[in-house]
Amino acid sequence: MAANNVKSNIESIARDAGAAIMDIYQSDDFDVKKKGDDSPLTKADLAAHNVICDGLRKLDTQYPIISEESSDISWEQRKHWCRYWLVDPLDGTKEFIKRNGEFTVNIALIEKGVPIMGVVYAPVLDAMYTGERDRGAFLNGKAVSVATKEPDTLRVVGSRSHPSQETIDWLDALGKPYEIVPMGSSLKICLVAEGKADIYPRLGPTCEWDTGAAHAVLSAAGGQVTTVTGDPLLYNQKEDYLNPHFIAR
Known part of the structure; x- marks a missing residue:
C-alpha cells in the first residue's frame, strides 16, 4: 500500500x-x-x-x-x-x-x-x-462517499463534449426516470464518488489514462467501475490502451 x-x-x-x-x-x-x-x-x-x-x-x-x-x-x-x-x-x-x-x-x-x-x-x-x-x-x-440510496430519478453524468445516442438508448432501456448532469473530463466519475450523481455509463471510446485516477477515487469512495457485462475494469492487460465500454456507479 x-x-x-x-x-x-x-x-x-x-x-x-x-x-x-x-x-x-x-x-x-x-x-x-x-x-x-x-x-x-x-x-x-x-x-x-x-x-x-x-x-x-x-x-x-x-x-x-x-x-x-x-x-x-x-x-x-x-x-x-x-x-x-x-x-x-x-x-x-x-x-x-x-x-x-x-x-x-x-x-x-x-x-x-x-x-x-x-x-x-x-x-x-x-x-x-x-x-x-x-x-x-x-x-x-x-x-x-457514493450515494447510499438510489433515488426515484437517477442522476446520470453525461459527457459535455461527447454526447452519445448509444448512451441515451441504454438509459431508456433501464425503464427508470433519469436526469442528465453534464460534465467534462474525469470529473464525471468524481461526481459519482462524492455522491452528486448516481451513475456514469460510458458507451464510447476512452483510454486507460482517462479513467485510472478517478477510478481509484471512486473505488475508495465505495463505488465501482465495471464493463457493461459486469466484469471489473482492469488496466495494462492487453496491447492497446483502449477501455471497453464501462459503467461507473
Missing part, C-alpha cells in the same frame, strides 16, 4: 502541474495541434506532462510511468509491470480550449491491473480529489 506521504507528494505534483496549465490557460497562446487520432493537443498538455514526470522521477519509490503524452511503450516491456504510474496530464483538453474549467490533472498508481491510489485535480475549480485503497476518498481533505 502506498504510504500517506506518497499521496501527499502526488497531490503536490498535481498542484504544480495545475499551476503550469493555468499559466497557459490565462494566456492567449494555447498552440493547439491535432494528434494522430484527431484529438487536440496544447502546450498545456505538454507542460503538465513534463511537471508530472519530473516530479514522479524524484520520488524515493520509483515505478515506471505511462502518460498519455509518452505512451509509446511496448507491450512486451510493460506486461511485466506489477506497479506503475498512469498519468493523464490534462484530461478534457476540449474543455480547456473552451475555457469552461472542466479539465483535470490525473495521476494514478496501478497495481496488478487495479487502481489503488489516484489524484484528480481541477485547477480552475481548485478541487483536489484523492482516493487510496482501504483509506477512503477525499475532496480537498474532506471525506466523500
Whole structure:
C-alpha cells in the first residue's frame, strides 16, 4: 500500500502541474495541434506532462510511468509491470480550449491491473480529489462517499463534449426516470464518488489514462467501475490502451 506521504507528494505534483496549465490557460497562446487520432493537443498538455514526470522521477519509490503524452511503450516491456504510474496530464483538453474549467490533472498508481491510489485535480475549480485503497476518498481533505440510496430519478453524468445516442438508448432501456448532469473530463466519475450523481455509463471510446485516477477515487469512495457485462475494469492487460465500454456507479 502506498504510504500517506506518497499521496501527499502526488497531490503536490498535481498542484504544480495545475499551476503550469493555468499559466497557459490565462494566456492567449494555447498552440493547439491535432494528434494522430484527431484529438487536440496544447502546450498545456505538454507542460503538465513534463511537471508530472519530473516530479514522479524524484520520488524515493520509483515505478515506471505511462502518460498519455509518452505512451509509446511496448507491450512486451510493460506486461511485466506489477506497479506503475498512469498519468493523464490534462484530461478534457476540449474543455480547456473552451475555457469552461472542466479539465483535470490525473495521476494514478496501478497495481496488478487495479487502481489503488489516484489524484484528480481541477485547477480552475481548485478541487483536489484523492482516493487510496482501504483509506477512503477525499475532496480537498474532506471525506466523500457514493450515494447510499438510489433515488426515484437517477442522476446520470453525461459527457459535455461527447454526447452519445448509444448512451441515451441504454438509459431508456433501464425503464427508470433519469436526469442528465453534464460534465467534462474525469470529473464525471468524481461526481459519482462524492455522491452528486448516481451513475456514469460510458458507451464510447476512452483510454486507460482517462479513467485510472478517478477510478481509484471512486473505488475508495465505495463505488465501482465495471464493463457493461459486469466484469471489473482492469488496466495494462492487453496491447492497446483502449477501455471497453464501462459503467461507473
